[in-house]
Amino acid sequence: xxxxxQLARRHGALVALTVSALALAACxxxxxxxxxxxxxxxxxxxxxxxxTPPGPAxxxxxxxLATMMGRDTVYFAYDKYNIDPVAAASLxxxxxxxxxxxxxxxxxxGHADERGTRDYNIALGERRATAAKNYLVSLGVDAxxxxxxxxxxxxxxxxxxxxASWAKNRRAVTVVID
Amino acid sequence: xxxxxxxPAVSLLSLLLAGGAVAQTITPAPLVNAxxxxxxxxxxxxxxxxxxxxxxxxxxxxxxxxxTPADVPTAASAGGTAALxxxxxxxxxxxxxxxxxxxxxxxxxxxxxxxPQVDAPEFAGWSARGAxxxxxxxxxxxxxGRLTVVCNLYDxxxxxxxxxxxxxxxxxxxxxxxxxxxxxxxxxxxxxSPFFDSRIAYIAETGPKNFRMKRLAIMDSDGAxxxxxxTGQAMAMTxxxxxxxxxxxxxxxxxxxxxxxxxxVERNTQRLVIETGSPTFAPRWSPDGKWxxxxxxxxxxxxIYRIAAAGGQPQQLTDTPGINVGxxxxxxxxxxxxxxxxxxTQQIYLMNADGTNQHRLSFFGGRSAxxxxxxxxxxxxxxxxxxxxxxxxxxxxxxxxxxxTDSWQDEAxxxxxxxxxIQFFRTEANSGRTSLWQxxxxxxxxxxxxxxxxxxxxxxxxxxx
Numbered sequence: 001x002x003x004x005x006q007l008a009r010r011h012g013a014l015v016a017l018t019v020s021a022l023a024l025a026a027c028x029x030x031x032x033x034x035x036x037x038x039x040x041x042x043x044x045x046x047x048x049x050x051x052t053p054p055g056p057a058x059x060x061x062x063x064x065l066a067t068m069m070g071r072d073t074v075y076f077a078y079d080k081y082n083i084d085p086v087a088a089a090s091l092x093x094x095x096x097x098x099x100x101x102x103x104x105x106x107x108x109x110g111h112a113d114e115r116g117t118r119d120y121n122i123a124l125g126e127r128r129a130t131a132a133k134n135y136l137v138s139l140g141v142d143a144x145x146x147x148x149x150x151x152x153x154x155x156x157x158x159x160x161x162x163x164a165s166w167a168k169n170r171r172a173v174t175v176v177i178d
Numbered sequence: 179x180x181x182x183x184x185x186p187a188v189s190l191l192s193l194l195l196a197g198g199a200v201a202q203t204i205t206p207a208p209l210v211n212a213x214x215x216x217x218x219x220x221x222x223x224x225x226x227x228x229x230x231x232x233x234x235x236x237x238x239x240x241x242x243x244x245x246t247p248a249d250v251p252t253a254a255s256a257g258g259t260a261a262l263x264x265x266x267x268x269x270x271x272x273x274x275x276x277x278x279x280x281x282x283x284x285x286x287x288x289x290x291x292x293x294p295q296v297d298a299p300e301f302a303g304w305s306a307r308g309a310x311x312x313x314x315x316x317x318x319x320x321x322x323g324r325l326t327v328v329c330n331l332y333d334x335x336x337x338x339x340x341x342x343x344x345x346x347x348x349x350x351x352x353x354x355x356x357x358x359x360x361x362x363x364x365x366x367x368x369x370x371s372p373f374f375d376s377r378i379a380y381i382a383e384t385g386p387k388n389f390r391m392k393r394l395a396i397m398d399s400d401g402a403x404x405x406x407x408x409t410g411q412a413m414a415m416t417x418x419x420x421x422x423x424x425x426x427x428x429x430x431x432x433x434x435x436x437x438x439x440x441x442x443v444e445r446n447t448q449r450l451v452i453e454t455g456s457p458t459f460a461p462r463w464s465p466d467g468k469w470x471x472x473x474x475x476x477x478x479x480x481x482i483y484r485i486a487a488a489g490g491q492p493q494q495l496t497d498t499p500g501i502n503v504g505x506x507x508x509x510x511x512x513x514x515x516x517x518x519x520x521x522x523t524q525q526i527y528l529m530n531a532d533g534t535n536q537h538r539l540s541f542f543g544g545r546s547a548x549x550x551x552x553x554x555x556x557x558x559x560x561x562x563x564x565x566x567x568x569x570x571x572x573x574x575x576x577x578x579x580x581x582x583t584d585s586w587q588d589e590a591x592x593x594x595x596x597x598x599x600i601q602f603f604r605t606e607a608n609s610g611r612t613s614l615w616q617x618x619x620x621x622x623x624x625x626x627x628x629x630x631x632x633x634x635x636x637x638x639x640x641x642x643x
Contacts, residue, residue: 079523081478114605117547117561117589118415118635119460119473120517120524122429122436123480123501126457130478149434150457150475154413159387161586161607 059101064176067097074132076170078113081127083135091132094174095139102142108132109173110150111157113166118152125150125172132172236281237367239274240309241267243285244327245293245316252319253349259325262352263317266327269356270313272400273374274363277599278623283309296330301337310334311367315359325349329359331366341366353402354642361641371554371596374399375642378601379417379426380614382406383632387610392634394428394441399594399638401628407441416460419639420467420487427451427461427470438472440487452485452492460504463487464511464531471495471505471514482516484531495533506551506558507531508574515539515549515558515574526560526576539576546570546579548590553640554597557619561589561602569602569617582621590634595641601627603634 056062065072071094074087083091098104110129112121129148137143158165244263251258256265264285271284288307291299296314304312312332319325324346331341341362347355354375361372382395394407394414407426408414417428426441430448438461441448451470452458460473469484480501485492496502498520505516511531518527526540526549540546544564551558555574562570562579567587572579587605594601594616601616612634614627627633 114610115567115587116563117524117567119503120501120519120547122457122459123473123475123503126475126480127478127501130475134478149436154390154392154415156388156610159608159610161610 059104061176061178064097064101064104068093072175073171073173075167076128076172078166078170079116079124081124081131083131087132088135091135091174092139095136095141098136098141098145098176099139102145105145105147105177107147107149107175107177108136109155109175110148111155111169111171111173112153113169114153114156114161115166116153118154121152122150125152128170128172132174136174236279237311238309239280239282239311239313239363240288240304240307241271241274241282241284241313242288242291243267244314245291245296247293247316247318250319252325252352253323254325254352256352259317259319262325263315266315266317266352266356266359267313269353269400269402270360270363273357273360276400276625277364278618279364279368296328299332299334301332301334304334311340311363313359313363317355319349320346323349325352325355327352327355327359329355329362331363353398357399370598372641373594373596373599376595377419377423377639377642378614378627378636379419379428379639380603380629380636381414381417381634382629383612383634384410390610394426395629395633396426396443397629404630407443416635416637418461418463418637420463421465421640422467423639423642427463429459429461438470440470462505462507464507465509466511469507469511469531471507473503473505482514493533495529496536504548506549508551509553509555515551517547517549524563526558526572528574539574540572540579541576542579550591550593552593552597553595556597559591559593559600561591569600571600571619580621582617582619583615583624588615590636592636592638594638601636601638603636605634 055066071090074090098106108129110125112124129150133146133148136146156169158168244266246259246263249258249260252262254262256262267285271282274280274282291314293316296316299312299314312334314330316328317325326344326346328344329341330339332339343362345355345358357375360374365372376399377396378399379396382393383390385391391410392413392415393410394417395405396407397404413431415429417426419426424443426443427438429436430439436457436459438451438458439448440451456474456476458472458474462471468487470487471482471484473480473482479499480503481494481496482502482505483492483494500519502516502518505514507514513528514531515526515528517524524545524547525538526546527536527538529536544562547561547563549558549560557571558574559569559571562568562581567589568581569583569588569591570579570581582600585604586607588602591600591602599616599618601614603612604615605612612632614629614633614636615624616627617624
């Protein structure tokens with residue numbers, strides 16, 4: 001199973017543990033074939049701590065980002081596109097927000113690390129973004145609200161040429177459109 | 179050793195292979211340009227990586243300024259016909275210098291040649307200068323403003339004329355006359371097909387690594403006549419010149435939607451190749467310019483399609499889950515080599531041009547990507563990924579391969595029109611800086627191409643008619 005230790009650390013062992021059962025199932029097959037997990041379970045376990053003082057307007061892109069706290073992005077192993085447990089937890093949080101603000105549309109941007117050829121990485125980024133989209137759809141988000149675009153290796157977020165940077169760049173980012 | 183006459187190709191190449199290549203210091207191409215507005219290549223010093231001692235000595239070629247019957251003004255940026263004679267010889271010198279076979283001496287270091295000597299050289303004097311070969315020529319302007327350029331090559335020891343040719347060009351195209359002359363000399367002395375009179379499309383890159391501005395740009399094979407095609411507002415990638423050089427197919431992120439477009443170089447217009455709800459990328463021309471290959475991602479899977487360049491219904495050529503991408507036609511247009519991860523990792527496959535008979539070619543360690551069929555038909559260049567990315571070649575039936583480069587990240591090979599040199603781009607670790615390079619099939623003569631800014635995704639077009 002692909003591991004994303006730094007991400008697990010980032011979002012706390014609690015999240016990883018509470019969703020582990022759900023996530024293990026997610027990892028075993030492609031998202032498309034997954035039966036939609038019960039939304040109620042996801043919402044009760046993945047809810048972020050209720051520490052939202054006066055902040056961005058409810059339902060705005062800024063509100064989405066503040067709510068996600070990094071979970072707007074899911075990460076992938078080298079040359080892989082499967083949704084691992086940590087990614088599944090993030091997508092559940094995204095789905096929860098998107099279900100609550102049903103008028104919002106989102107673009108899922110797929111990316112690859114720099115250690116591959118350009119054309120293939122465009123296809124790989126497309127595959128990753130589509131895997132994230134399929135997972136959101138399996139959780140009940142209307143597919144018509146979601147657009148996918150791949151940037152291949154051309155929009156890295158981490159600038160180093162090392163494993164840690166590449167791990168951060170192999171990603172799919174769900175961007176809510178205001 | 180000293181070569182006294184033209185050697186057949188085999189012996190020339192085998193000399194290079196056996197004896198190692200020439201220790202050379204490559205200097206930037208002379209800054210002579212037809213279009214005053216066009217930026218000059220200002221790349222850093224070219225890097226010659228060849229340093230082994232060798233018994234092989236380059237063939238010395240003296241290239242004095244071309245003569246003119248009358249120094250008359252022309253529309254060419256280089257000036258009147260006398261100045262043009264000097265400029266053309268300078269371009270010929272630079273062409274011949276940059277491939278490791280010859281040691282040309284240009285007009286700056288040589289005496290002016292009177293017109294009558296163009297057809298009757300004073301061999302004794304040139305012999306004393308230590309050159310083995312001598313290039314003489316002339317430039318004249320017709321009443322219509324067109325230039326006629328005569329190109330003669332002589333073997334000094336044999337007192338024999340090896341090349342005699344002439345071309346007429348519009349004044350603005352004067353550099354093409356120089357490239358044609360260099361091509362004739364190269365072909366006569368090496369036995370290979372010509373390649374200097376050709377153009378390159380590529381992506382000019384500027385800006386930080388996480389937000390590169392990527393513009394479509396074109397230039398002559400020596401970097402001259404550089405021109406930016408797109409403004410950089412939409413990210414541009416993977417261009418390919420049509421065989422007639424009238425258009426370029428490329429990937430644009432116009433309006434945030436990656437799609438392939440055909441750009442008309444003369445009219446400065448572009449058209450979307452196919453209306454589709456899905457992204458299209460990795461476009462390629464067929465050798466006759468009648469077909470376009472492209473890749474399209476649907477529901478996360480990418481497959482290869484072809485469509486008539488004039489438009490029409492696309493035909494899906496591959497149909498497997500996963501990623502099938504890219505593609506390169508054989509010179510006869512009957513087969514396509516492409517990339518697929520149907521085995522689990524990127525590997526190179528072959529199919530007929532209609533998509534039938536798909537089978538795997540690369541059975542090496544690592545991943546094999548971006549195959550490009552040689553214009554000679556005998557080899558396939560590709561990117562070999564095993565840790566680092568390196569340029570490699572293999573025979574068209576697969577089986578074996580050899581690396582031509584050894585750097586951190588070299589990718590996307592494209593062939594010179596004669597199938598003897600491969601261009602590619604190199605990415606620097608951490609900085610993400612990119613540059614265009616070329617290497618010959620021995621892997622020994624590697625040099626950087628000067629470009630005004632960083633460059634990637636080179637595509638070398640055919641020899642111009």
